[in-house]
Amino acid sequence: MNPVHTQKIQNPGRTLFEERKIWVHLGWRDLRSRYSRTLIGPWWSVANLLTIVFGSSLAVGLISGNSALSQAPRMVLGFCLWLLINAILNEAVELFEAEKSLLLNTQISEATLVMRLLWRNYLVFLHSFVVVVLTFLIAQEPLSLRLLALIPIALVVCLGALFPVYVFARSIFVLRDLKVLLPSAIQLVFFLTPILWTPPESGPMHTISIFNPAGWIIEFTRQLILEDQFNGYLFAKVCILAFVSFLLMSLSAKSMRTIRKLL
Amino acid sequence: MSYKLELRNVVFTRFMERDKRARFALHRVERNVIDDLSISIAPGERVGLLGENGAGKTTLLRIMAGIFQPDSGSVSRVGDVSCFLDGFFGLDPFLTGRENAKSRSVMAGMSKAECLSNVENIEDFADIGEYFDQPVKSYSTGMILRLVFSIGTSRTHQILLIDEGLGTADLKFQQKAFQRLEEMYASAPIIVIASHNLDILRQQCTRGVVISRGRIVYDGQIESAISQYSSVQAQ
Numbered sequence: 497m498n499p500v501h502t503q504k505i506q507n508p509g510r511t512l513f514e515e516r517k518i519w520v521h522l523g524w525r526d527l528r529s530r531y532s533r534t535l536i537g538p539w540w541s542v543a544n545l546l547t548i549v550f551g552s553s554l555a556v557g558l559i560s561g562n563s564a565l566s567q568a569p570r571m572v573l574g575f576c577l578w579l580l581i582n583a584i585l586n587e588a589v590e591l592f593e594a595e596k597s598l599l600l601n602t603q604i605s606e607a608t609l610v611m612r613l614l615w616r617n618y619l620v621f622l623h624s625f626v627v628v629v630l631t632f633l634i635a636q637e638p639l640s641l642r643l644l645a646l647i648p649i650a651l652v653v654c655l656g657a658l659f660p661v662y663v664f665a666r667s668i669f670v671l672r673d674l675k676v677l678l679p680s681a682i683q684l685v686f687f688l689t690p691i692l693w694t695p696p697e698s699g700p701m702h703t704i705s706i707f708n709p710a711g712w713i714i715e716f717t718r719q720l721i722l723e724d725q726f727n728g729y730l731f732a733k734v735c736i737l738a739f740v741s742f743l744l745m746s747l748s749a750k751s752m753r754t755i756r757k758l759l
Numbered sequence: 760m761s762y763k764l765e766l767r768n769v770v771f772t773r774f775m776e777r778d779k780r781a782r783f784a785l786h787r788v789e790r791n792v793i794d795d796l797s798i799s800i801a802p803g804e805r806v807g808l809l810g811e812n813g814a815g816k817t818t819l820l821r822i823m824a825g826i827f828q829p830d831s832g833s834v835s836r837v838g839d840v841s842c843f844l845d846g847f848f849g850l851d852p853f854l855t856g857r858e859n860a861k862s863r864s865v866m867a868g869m870s871k872a873e874c875l876s877n878v879e880n881i882e883d884f885a886d887i888g889e890y891f892d893q894p895v896k897s898y899s900t901g902m903i904l905r906l907v908f909s910i911g912t913s914r915t916h917q918i919l920l921i922d923e924g925l926g927t928a929d930l931k932f933q934q935k936a937f938q939r940l941e942e943m944y945a946s947a948p949i950i951v952i953a954s955h956n957l958d959i960l961r962q963q964c965t966r967g968v969v970i971s972r973g974r975i976v977y978d979g980q981i982e983s984a985i986s987q988y989s990s991v992q993a994q
Contacts, residue, residue: 517865517868518865518866521862521865521866522862522865525854525858525862529851529853529854529858597845597847597848597849597850598849599826599849600821600826600844600845600849601826601842601844601845601847601848601849602826602849602866603824603825603826603840604866753828756821756826756827756828757772757773757774757827758774
């Protein structure tokens with residue numbers, strides 16, 4: 497048995513791989529715990545997304561003068577990805593506070609807790625797939641294998657969220673007010689993301705959509721699935737973002753060690 | 760195998776809020792909770808940690824366990840560590856005892872088959888009957904302690920760290936727990952117990968370390984350490 501020297505800083509990437517069994521188990525357990533005493537279990541999130549999609553499609557259809565059903569496929573792709581991003585960021589705000597007991601009693605790494613959060617939300621996202629298929633069937637949009645692209649796209653979203661989750665989870669220790677402000681900011685980003693609207697060719701909303709990573713991923717997915725168009729530029733931006741997020745997460749290893757001091 | 764636990768010149772600081780306006784990290788100051796502390800524990804030693812509230816006992820145990828990373832100095836540990844540091848031990852109150860036991864087994868790196876047999880061991884030892892399948896939030900303090908102790912000692916560890924251990928357990932379970940500690944002592948050569956219960960320390964420890972403001976003020980035989988601590992408390 498080799499001695500363990502605690503001054504050695506663990507690389508989060510390595511920790512994530514070494515502790516993969518832990519975060520996979522904990523994420524799955526969270527999901528079971530979430531639905532353990534509900535009547536319809538995971539179908540709650542399916543029903544929730546279905547209601548949002550058709551409610552929004554109807555509203556947008558009425559405003560724009562188009563048929564509600566024609567809006568539904570665009571809406572469902574936008575909403576299923578947005579709900580993933582929204583849930584990840586909202587849960588991130590209280591991540592380390594909620595896991596205080598675990599952090600102060602076990603050697604579990606902070607990076608593992610971040611992965612646990614991403615994994616359980618990814619599992620919830622997979623429920624959305626049923627809604628996407630249902631919506632496409634109702635809207636009489638042809639089903640194709642391109643729909644399966646949602647699965648790796650959501651993985652890229654999770655990878656891209658690694659660093660933001662860490663920043664959000666840590667930020668409330670710097671300024672407590674952020675605990676209240678961040679969820680409001682996320683709500684604001686919803687309106688600035690092309691979910692209910694299509695990015696115009698020019699103007700302020702066009703500029704906003706250029707700088708909105710959530711918009712990149714949603715637009716890329718819509719173009720790929722609905723228009724059979726692979727937008728290499730958006731894809732590159734999303735991949736670079738995910739890579740940078742992972743890199744920043746690795747670089748923040750030293751700073752991660754101080755989180756337990758703040759609990 | 761030569762197991763050991765050694766801390767050299769360990770300094771650990773915590774952020775303290777300077778005043779009521781401490782909304783920003785900038786308003787916080789750092790304070791040494793553990794201050795240039797060195798200790799070496801050899802196999803076969805059962806160490807009792809004594810000190811007033813806030814002396815740094817729990818923080819020291821967390822550093823020994825690898826939960827807290829020191830700001831400077833080094834910690835060298837050879838051997839698997841098991842620790843019971845607070846009443847809830849990181850259990851999820853919304854999960855059942857069984858689910859918590861399974862999670863902790865997975866976190867300990869056990870395979871599926873090992874997890875199953877480990878959960879059975881934990882259930883047998885905790886002896887809390889049908890409550891094992893009830894959410895932990897419905898447990899009494901004593902039942903939580905039973906579960907925590909059973910999880911923590913369900914497999915062999917070479918380093919056992921206990922904070923304010925067994926005070927809330929009933930006598931029957933205390934005896935059972937002490938018997939298990941005795942059994943573990945054969946394979947867990949290093950045990951560190953932080954407690955204000957002097958009887959438990961007398962019963963379980965051979966060496967006593969008195970801590971004050973993050974520094975060791977006495978290190979020697981347990982009886983002498985208790986006398987030293989008692990005289991300081993009496994002042």
